[in-house]
Amino acid sequence: MSRRLCIxxxxxxxxxxxxxxxxxxxxxxxxxxxxxxxxxxxxxxxxPLLTRHPRLAERARLVHTDIAVRMDDKPSQALRKGRRHxxxxxxxxxxxxxxxxxxxxxxxxxxxxAMAKFCLKTMEGIERPSIAAIWPxxxxxxIVLDVGASIGADAHNLVDMxxxxxxxxxxxxGIERPSxxxxxxxxxxxxxxxxxxxxxRLLRDLDLLQLDYRGFVEGDDIGKGTVDVxxxxxxxxxxxxxxxxxxxxxxxxxxxxxxxxxxxxxLGYLLARGAFNVLREKMDPAKMNGGLFLGLNGLVIKSxxxxxxxxxxxxxxxxxxxxxxxxxxxxxxxxxxxxxxxVAAERVAS
Amino acid sequence: MSRRLCIxxxxxxxxxxxxxxxxxxxxxxxxxxxxxxxxxxxxxxxxPLLTRHPRLAERARLVHTDIAVRMDDKPSQALRKGRRHxxxxxxxxxxxxxxxxxxxxxxxxxxxxAMAKFCLKTMEGIERPSIAAIWPxxxxxxIVLDVGASIGADAHNLVDMxxxxxxxxxxxxGIERPSxxxxxxxxxxxxxxxxxxxxxRLLRDLDLLQLDYRGFVEGDDIGKGTVDVxxxxxxxxxxxxxxxxxxxxxxxxxxxxxxxxxxxxxLGYLLARGAFNVLREKMDPAKMNGGLFLGLNGLVIKSxxxxxxxxxxxxxxxxxxxxxxxxxxxxxxxxxxxxxxxVAAERVAS
Numbered sequence: 001m002s003r004r005l006c007i008x009x010x011x012x013x014x015x016x017x018x019x020x021x022x023x024x025x026x027x028x029x030x031x032x033x034x035x036x037x038x039x040x041x042x043x044x045x046x047x048p049l050l051t052r053h054p055r056l057a058e059r060a061r062l063v064h065t066d067i068a069v070r071m072d073d074k075p076s077q078a079l080r081k082g083r084r085h086x087x088x089x090x091x092x093x094x095x096x097x098x099x100x101x102x103x104x105x106x107x108x109x110x111x112x113x114a115m116a117k118f119c120l121k122t123m124e125g126i127e128r129p130s131i132a133a134i135w136p137x138x139x140x141x142x143i144v145l146d147v148g149a150s151i152g153a154d155a156h157n158l159v160d161m162x163x164x165x166x167x168x169x170x171x172x173x174g175i176e177r178p179s180x181x182x183x184x185x186x187x188x189x190x191x192x193x194x195x196x197x198x199x200x201r202l203l204r205d206l207d208l209l210q211l212d213y214r215g216f217v218e219g220d221d222i223g224k225g226t227v228d229v230x231x232x233x234x235x236x237x238x239x240x241x242x243x244x245x246x247x248x249x250x251x252x253x254x255x256x257x258x259x260x261x262x263x264x265x266x267l268g269y270l271l272a273r274g275a276f277n278v279l280r281e282k283m284d285p286a287k288m289n290g291g292l293f294l295g296l297n298g299l300v301i302k303s304x305x306x307x308x309x310x311x312x313x314x315x316x317x318x319x320x321x322x323x324x325x326x327x328x329x330x331x332x333x334x335x336x337x338x339x340x341x342x343v344a345a346e347r348v349a350s
Numbered sequence: 351m352s353r354r355l356c357i358x359x360x361x362x363x364x365x366x367x368x369x370x371x372x373x374x375x376x377x378x379x380x381x382x383x384x385x386x387x388x389x390x391x392x393x394x395x396x397x398p399l400l401t402r403h404p405r406l407a408e409r410a411r412l413v414h415t416d417i418a419v420r421m422d423d424k425p426s427q428a429l430r431k432g433r434r435h436x437x438x439x440x441x442x443x444x445x446x447x448x449x450x451x452x453x454x455x456x457x458x459x460x461x462x463x464a465m466a467k468f469c470l471k472t473m474e475g476i477e478r479p480s481i482a483a484i485w486p487x488x489x490x491x492x493i494v495l496d497v498g499a500s501i502g503a504d505a506h507n508l509v510d511m512x513x514x515x516x517x518x519x520x521x522x523x524g525i526e527r528p529s530x531x532x533x534x535x536x537x538x539x540x541x542x543x544x545x546x547x548x549x550x551r552l553l554r555d556l557d558l559l560q561l562d563y564r565g566f567v568e569g570d571d572i573g574k575g576t577v578d579v580x581x582x583x584x585x586x587x588x589x590x591x592x593x594x595x596x597x598x599x600x601x602x603x604x605x606x607x608x609x610x611x612x613x614x615x616x617l618g619y620l621l622a623r624g625a626f627n628v629l630r631e632k633m634d635p636a637k638m639n640g641g642l643f644l645g646l647n648g649l650v651i652k653s654x655x656x657x658x659x660x661x662x663x664x665x666x667x668x669x670x671x672x673x674x675x676x677x678x679x680x681x682x683x684x685x686x687x688x689x690x691x692x693v694a695a696e697r698v699a700s
Contacts, residue, residue, distance in 0.1 A: 109536075138600055148535055152543050185498055185588040186459075193502050193585055219592025223600035235543055236586045238535040240593040242569025247597040250488055250573035254632050255605075258625035265625035272618025275608035282604050 004036045005101050007319055008094035011041030012068035012087040014106025014305045014312075018042070021106065022049040024312025026056040031313070032320050038094055040065055040087040065090060069111045071305055078111030079118060088112060092119040095298040101323035102299035104290075104315055112302055113149055113293065120298040123328070125335050128153060129295035130161050130234065131302065132168055133241055134318070136282060139225030143169050146231075147291060148238035155198035158182065158231055160335070162203055164294040165229035166211035167334050171325040172318070175228055177210065181217030183232035183240070195233065210334050252280070290315035292322060294331070299323055354386045355451050357669055358444035361391030362418035362437040364456025364655045364662075368392070371456065372399040374662025376406040381663070382670050383409075388444055390415055390437040415440060419461045421655055428461030429468060438462060442469040445648040451673035452649035454640075454665055462652055463499055463643065470648040473678070475685050478503060479645035480511050480584065481652065482518055483591055484668070486632060489575030493519050496581075497641060498588040505548035508532065508581055510685070512553055514644040515579035516561035517684050521675040522668070525578055527560065531567030533582035533590070545583065560684050602630070640665035642672060644681070649673055 007028075011021045018041060025037055037060040039046055050057040067086040069078045082089050088107050094100035096119055105112050113129065122129055130146030130153075145165050150157055162180050169178035182203070184196050196216075203213045217226050219240060232240065255276075259269040269276070289311040293300040299322055303315035357378075361371045368391060375387055387410040389396055400407040417436040419428045432439050438457050444450035446469055455462050463479065472479055480496030480503075495515050500507055512530050519528035532553070534546050546566075553563045567576050569590060582590065605626075609619040619626070639661040643650040649672055653665035 136600075138603055151535065183589060185501065185585055186592070219589045219594075220596030220599070222593060223596035232589070235535055236589045239533060239569045239582070239586045240589050242536070243572060243590040243593050244569075244597040246570030246573035247594040248601060249570070250486075251598060251601045251629075253488055254629050258629045259622060261625055261628070265622040268618040268620070268622025268625070270618070271621065272609060272615040275611055275615035275618070278611070279601075279604050279608045 004034055005032075005320065005323055006036045006038060006094075006099065007316060007323070008091040008100035008103040009037055009039045010088045010091040010103065010105035010107055011039040011046055012107070013112075014303065014307065015071065017068070018046045018049050020307065020309050020312050022046060022053055022056065023309035025060065025316060026053040027309060027313035028316035028320070029056050029059055031317065035059065035320055037061070038063060038091075038100055040090040040094075041068065042066065042087075063090060069107050069115075071108050073108060073111055075110040075114035078108070079114055082111070082115065083118065089115055089119065092116055092298070092300065095300070096120055102301060102319040104301045104303060104319050106303040106305050106307060106312060106315075108305065109148065109291075109302055112300065116293055116296055116298075116300045120296040120300070122295050123297055123332060123335065126160055126164075126295040128157050129293055130157075130164070131291040132165060132294050133291050134172070135222055135230075135241075135244075137223055137225030141173065142222060142225050142228060142230055143172070144222060144230045144232070144237060144241065145294065146234040146237050147241045148234050149293070150234040152235065153195065153233040155195045155202055158195065158199035158233065159202050159206070159338075160295065161231045162199075162211060162213070162229065163208070163334050163338050164331050165231060166208075167330045168292065168294065168322065168327060169228045170210075171327050171330060172321055173228060177212050178228035179212045179214050180229040180231060181214045181221065181227035183222075183230055183236065184216040184218065186218045199231075206338060208338055210337070290318040292318065297328065299328060354384055355382075355670065355673055356386045356388065356444075356449065357666060357673070358441040358450035358453040359387055359389045360438045360441040360453065360455035360457055361389040361396055362457070363462075364653065364657065365421065367418070368396045368399050370657065370659050370662050372396065372403055372406065373659035374657075375410065375666060376403040377659060377663035378666035378670070379406050379409050381667065385409065385670055387411070388413060388441075388450055390440040390444075391418065392416065392437075413440060419457050419465075421458050423458065423461055425460040425464035428458070429464055432461070432465065433468065439465055439469065442466055442648070442650065445650070446470055452651060452669040454651045454653060454669050456653040456655050456657060456662060456665075458655065459498065459641075459652055462650065466643055466646055466648075466650045470646040470650070472645050473647055473682060473685065476510055476514075476645040478507050479643055480507075480514070481641040482515060482644050483641050484522070485572055485580075485591075485594075487573055487575030491523065492572060492575050492578060492580055493522070494572060494580045494582070494587060494591065495644065496584040496587050497591045498584050499643070500584040502585065503545065503583040505545045505552055508545065508549035508583065509552050509556070509688075510645065511581045512549075512561060512563070512579065513558070513684050513688050514681050515581060516558075517680045518642065518644065518672065518677060519578045520560075521677050521680060522671055523578060527562050528578035529562045529564050530579040530581060531564045531571065531577035533572075533580055533586065534566040534568065536568045549581075556688060558688055560687070640668040642668065647678065649678060
C-alpha cells in the first residue's frame with residue numbers, strides 16, 4: 001500500500017450515530033496517528049462534531065449522504081433502500097474500491113452482513129461468511145467464531161472457520177501456530193451433531209501446518225482460554241456469546257446489590273474500589289468491542305450498536321490491526337494452501 | 351401412594367461415591383423427615399458410613415451390589431456391564447417397579463440416560479427425553495431444557511419440551527401458567543434454524559392453556575429471567591449451560607485476584623466478606639444441583655459428579671419436590687391435552 005491505512009466509517013450507524021462515531025474516531029486517531037478516515041453520513045450532523053474534534057478533522061474526509069440504514073431495518077429493507085446510497089453501503093464500497101482498508105459500522109448486524117455480502121462478495125472457496133468475536137478469558141483472549149452469521153453451518157464451513165480464525169489469531173495475537181478447538185457437548189458417544197463430528201475428522205485428516213488442531217472443547221473452555229480459537233456454527237455461537245454476556249451482567253448486578261446491603265459491605269466496597277474497577281475493565285464488553293466479518297473480499301467490523309466512544313474506538317483498534325496486517329491476503333493464502341489438503345482428506349475419508 | 355415417598359440412590363455414582371451420597375442423603379433426611387431411601391451399592395463401603403449417620407440409617411434400606419458404572423464408561427459399555435446388576439440400574443429399576451418415586455445418581459450422564467431410556471422407556475408420545483436444569487436468574491430461577499440429551503431435536507421435540515418444562519415449572523415454582531420462550535439468535539430474517547422457526551409456529555398455533563408462550567428469547571434472557579422456561583435443542587442448551595458456568599467461574603477468579611492486589615482491596619474484602627458470601631451462594635452450582643430427566647416413565651435426577659454432600663442434598667431436594675407432586679402424571683396429562691391440539695395445529699399449517 002503506497003497510501004496511508006484508511007478506515008471507512010458508517011457515521012450514521014448505531015443507536016447514537018455520529019455522536020459516538022466522531023468522538024470514537026477521535027480517540028482512535030490519537031492511538032494510530034498514521035491512519036486516515038472517511039466518514040459517510042449526514043454532513044449537517046457530522047460537520048459540527050468534526051469542528052469540535054480538530055485532531056480527527058485533520059485526518060478525515062467527509063462524504064455526504066442523506067440515507068441511513070435504521071437499527072430496526074430488516075436486511076431486505078436495508079438492501080432495498082440503502083444499496084448504493086446509504087452511509088453503510090458507501091463505507092463498504094470504499095473498501096471494495098480499494099479506497100479504504102476496512103469498514104466499521106455500529107449499524108444493525110443483519111443489514112450490515114447482507115450488504116457486505118452483496119457489495120464485497122465472499123472469498124473464493126468460502127461459501128458463507130462468519131463473524132468472529134474476541135472473548136476475554138482467564139489466560140488472555142480467545143477468538144470465537146461464528147457468533148451469528150452461519151446458522152446451520154456444515155462441516156466444510158466449520159473447517160473454513162478454523163482456517164480463517166487461525167489466520168486472525170496469528171495477526172491479532174501474534175501467535176505463529178494458534179491452537180484451535182471445535183465447540184461440542186460433553187456427553188460421550190452421542191457427542192455432538194453430525195456436522196461437528198465430520199469437521200473434526202476433516203481437521204484431523206488435514207493436519208494443517210498453520211494451526212494446531214486440538215479437537216473438541218466445551219462451553220466452559222471458552223472462559224478458561226483452553227485454545228486460541230474456538231470454532232462453532234452460528235446458532236450455538238451466538239447463544240454462547242449472549243449467554244456469557246448475560247451471566248456477566250447478572251454477576252455484576254448481584255455484586256452491586258450485595259455491596260449495598262450493609263455498612264460494612266459499603267465501606268469494604270469503597271476500600272476495594274480500585275480492584276472492582278480492574279474487574280469491570282476486564283469484563284467490560286466495550287473493551288472487547290468489534291465483531292469481525294470473515295470470508296469476504298474485504299474487512300468489515302461490526303461494533304455494538306449501543307457502545308460509547310471508548311467502545312467504538314476499540315472496534316477501530318481491531319479494524320486497524322487486521323487491516324495493518326492485511327488479514328484478507330493471509331486468509332486467502334491459507335485457504336489456498338489447505339484447499340489441496342481438503343480434497344486429499346476427503347478422498348481418504350470416502 | 352399409600353407408602354411414604356421413597357428415593358432410590360445410586361450410592362456408587364459420582365467422583366466420590368458413598369462418601370458424598372450418604373452424608374448428602376443424611377442432610378436430606380433432616381429436611382424431609384417423611385422420606386425413605388433405598389441405597390444401592392457396595393455394603394462394605396456403605397455400612398460403616400450409615401453407622402455414622404444414624405438419622406439416615408433409620409430411614410434407609412441398603413441393597414448390595416458389587417457392580418458400579420464408572421465415570422468414564424461409555425453408555426454402551428455401561429449398558430453391557432451394568433444392566434440388571436449395577437447400582438445405577440437397580441436404582442432406576444426401583445422406580446420402574448414402583449418401589450421408589452425417583453432415582454438420583456451422580457454417575458456419568460451418558461450412561462445414566464442410556465440406562466434410564468432402556469429401563470424406564472420414554473413416555474407415550476415422547477420421542478426423545480431431555481434434561482432440564484434450574485438456572486439462577488436476576489428474577490429468581492428459570493428452567494432451561496434441554497441441556498444435553500436431545501442433540502439435533504426437531505420442532506416436535508421442542509414443543510414436547512415446552513409442555514414438559516411448563517409442567518415442571520408448575521410443580522417446582524408453583525406457577526399456574528408458566529411463561530415459556532424458545533431460545534434463538536438475534537439476527538433478523540435469517541433468524542434461527544428451521545426447527546426453531548417451525549416450533550415457534552406450532553406453539554403459536556397450539557395456543558396451549560397450560561403455558562404462556564412468549565416467542566423467541568436470546569441467550570442473555572436466561573440470566574435476566576425473562577421467562578420461567580427456556581426451551582432449546584440439546585447441543586445449544588449444553589453449550590449455553592457450560593458457557594455460563596465458565597463465565598461465572600471466570601468472574602469469581604478475577605474477583606479473587608483483584609481482591610488480593612492491594613492492602614486496601616484486602617481490607618475491603620474482609621469488611622465485605624458477608625456480601626461476597628451472599629454472592630457466592632447465589633451463583634453456587636451446588637445450590638442448583640440436579641438435572642431432571644424429562645420424558646421417561648419415571649423420575650430420574652442427575653447430580654453433578656463432583657458435587658459435595660450439600661450439593662447432593664440439593665439434588666435430593668429437587669427429586670423430593672418433583673416426586674411429591676407426581677410430575678410424571680402431570681406431564682402425561684398435559685401431553686394428552688396438547689396432543690389433539692397439535693394434530694389440529696398441523697392440519698392448519700399444512
